[in-house]
Amino acid sequence: MGEVAIKVEGISKKYKLLHKNIAKSDSVMESASRWAKGLFREKDKVNSVEEFWALKDISFEINKGDRVGVIGRNGAGKSTLLKVLSRIVLPTTGRIEYTGRMASLLEVGTGFHGDLSGRENIYLNGSILGMSKHEIDRKFDEIVDFSEVEKFLDTPVKRYSSGMYVRLAFAVAAHLEPEILIVDEVLAVGDAAFQKKCLGKMEDVSTKEGRTILFVSHNMPSLTNFCNKAMVLNKGMIHQPLCDIHEAIRSYVDLAESTEYTEISERKDRQGEGKIKFTNFSVYNSLNQKTNICITGEHVTLKMDYECASDKSIDNITFAISINGSDGTFFSLIGNEFSGETFNGLPSKGSVYCKIPKWPITSGRYALNIAVNQNGIMQDWIKEAVFIDVEDGDFYGTGRLVPGTHRCVLMDNEWTREINL
Numbered sequence: 389m390g391e392v393a394i395k396v397e398g399i400s401k402k403y404k405l406l407h408k409n410i411a412k413s414d415s416v417m418e419s420a421s422r423w424a425k426g427l428f429r430e431k432d433k434v435n436s437v438e439e440f441w442a443l444k445d446i447s448f449e450i451n452k453g454d455r456v457g458v459i460g461r462n463g464a465g466k467s468t469l470l471k472v473l474s475r476i477v478l479p480t481t482g483r484i485e486y487t488g489r490m491a492s493l494l495e496v497g498t499g500f501h502g503d504l505s506g507r508e509n510i511y512l513n514g515s516i517l518g519m520s521k522h523e524i525d526r527k528f529d530e531i532v533d534f535s536e537v538e539k540f541l542d543t544p545v546k547r548y549s550s551g552m553y554v555r556l557a558f559a560v561a562a563h564l565e566p567e568i569l570i571v572d573e574v575l576a577v578g579d580a581a582f583q584k585k586c587l588g589k590m591e592d593v594s595t596k597e598g599r600t601i602l603f604v605s606h607n608m609p610s611l612t613n614f615c616n617k618a619m620v621l622n623k624g625m626i627h628q629p630l631c632d633i634h635e636a637i638r639s640y641v642d643l644a645e646s647t648e649y650t651e652i653s654e655r656k657d658r659q660g661e662g663k664i665k666f667t668n669f670s671v672y673n674s675l676n677q678k679t680n681i682c683i684t685g686e687h688v689t690l691k692m693d694y695e696c697a698s699d700k701s702i703d704n705i706t707f708a709i710s711i712n713g714s715d716g717t718f719f720s721l722i723g724n725e726f727s728g729e730t731f732n733g734l735p736s737k738g739s740v741y742c743k744i745p746k747w748p749i750t751s752g753r754y755a756l757n758i759a760v761n762q763n764g765i766m767q768d769w770i771k772e773a774v775f776i777d778v779e780d781g782d783f784y785g786t787g788r789l790v791p792g793t794h795r796c797v798l799m800d801n802e803w804t805r806e807i808n809l
Contacts, residue, residue: 392487393452393568393600394473399482401443401468401624442468444624446482450617452567453598455590457611457618457633459640462657462771464621466604470494470570473602488567489517493557502546506537506556509545513560527563534589535559536582555582562589569593570602587614606771608637608716641715655770664702664760664767668693669774680776684751684790684798685783688744694760694768696736702762705731707740710757711749714775719749719797748798750790751780 443465450456458466471477473484474492500509510531514524532538535556537548545553561569569590591614593599605611611618611633618636620628620643628639653667673679674687682688690709696702708723722742724731731740754776759769780789783798790798 391452392449393454394448394450394487394602395485396449396473397447397483399443399446399469399472399479399484400441401465401472401477402480403440403442405438405440441624443472443479446626448619448626448630450600450602450630452487452600453594454617455594455601455603455615456630457615457636458602458604458621459611459618459636460621460627463623465624466621467494467572468624469621470572470602470604474570486568489565490568490570491517491561491564491566492570492572493554493561494570494572500545500553500557503544505543506535506541506545506548509556510560514564517564517566519564524564527565531556531559531563534563534585551582558586558589562586562593565597566599568600568602572604573606583610590614606716608640612637637715652770652773655773658768658770660760660766660768662767663697664694664705664762665696666692666758666760666768666770666773667695669756669758671774671776680774682747682749682776682778683781684749684778685746685781685785688747690742690744690756691739692742692758692760693739694737699736701736702734703732704763705734706761707731707742708759708761709742710759712755712757713795714753714755717795719754719795746783746800747778747781748783749778750795750798751778752795753777 446465446469458469460466468477470492471494472479473486474490474494476492476494501512504512510528511521511524514521514527532541535552535558537552537556540548540552545556548556558571561571571586571590587610590601590603594601603611603615615633617630618628618633619626619630620636620640622643627643628636631639652669658665668691670691670693671679671682672689672691673682676689692707692709706723706725708721708725710718711720711722712718722744724740724742734740755772756774756776757769757771758773760767782789784800790796
């Protein structure tokens with residue numbers, strides 16, 4: 389057993405949700421009339437309070453130098469747990485003990501003052517972490533070099549892009565030598581090269597300097613490559629206690645495949661402006677029959693139903709679908725923007741269809757994330773909107789099936805002994 393860096397005992401976090409409703413005895417006409425006349429009074433409201441437990445009885449110990457992944461679906465309690473550990477919010481019950489300085493990178497903008505320059509925020513964050521000016525001076529050049537924002541160092545950070553913000557925030561958090569570093573999904577804001585750079589830096593500070601790291605991500609390959617341990621949360625409770633990363637991911641996949649999903653129209657864990665929202669998603673086979681099973685090599689049609697907040701027709705709309713394995717592995721991204729098909733003058737409520745002549749992905753269970761943008765602005769995004777099962781089929785029309793030992797994307801190809809280029 390190594391030296392314990394973080395000890396959590398019986399942590400729970402309760403929120404109170406206030407619901408305000410018009411008195412149920414009022415008819416629609418009566419309510420509307422009273423609103424119009426300005427006669428609606430507080431006593432005419434029926435208030436109810438709902439208790440919501442974001443975390444419930446969480447206990448674990450993390451040893452010094454461990455790289456721990458926190459896994460779970462949206463709403464599982466991952467971000468709440470990290471906020472409690474970072475002392476951003478207080479737990480309702482339980483206690484936390486940890487050794488050394490702790491730094492956290494949870495949301496874009498957390499810990500920075502927008503009116504201060506990048507240079508000033510480096511010193512501000514260092515001071516908050518308990519570093520002396522001499523210590524910050526010693527690390528200053530490394531931070532600036534890693535963040536790649538040298539040109540904008542004396543610009544107020546409120547003028548930074550989200551990517552610049554995250555680069556500087558991560559550079560500060562990683563280089564000011566905290567014993568414990570807590571990182572949420574915020575790294576997803578950066579580009580792929582920067583994400584790889586961050587993961588490399590976190591691995592260095594963990595393996596070479598013995599730092600402890602907690603990392604939340606939906607990217608299972610990144611978790612597998614970086615973390616040595618993980619835990620799985622579900623509905624605010626521990627589903628799989630701290631264990632080997634591969635065992636934790638298997639547990640998460642089993643949980644994801646056994647979970648019953650809420651109808652799309654009822655989903656609350658969606659992101660975007662909300663002026664356009666998905667109401668349903670359907671899959672049809674080559675016989676135009678509704679199904680949740682696709683066969684490799686056969687025709688598939690994906691139907692996306694939507695509705696708008698306005699009753700006017702809509703222009704410059706792009707729809708997209710990403711296909712991921714149930715373990716989070718990315719397989720493909722399709723959308724009308726990429727295929728060059730534009731959607732203008734769409735009715736305020738309707739459906740769009742994506743036809744795939746030959747389903748190219750081999751057998752397994754896959755999660756489909758769906759998104760709709762207008763004028764480049766995200767309107768609705770739903771992670772794991774639907775799960776589909778794929779069965780092996782004759783993609784190449786030769787009667788020979790590709791071995792199902794590895795999930796993959798198939799491509800039409802032709803082999804010859806000679807070719808005239």
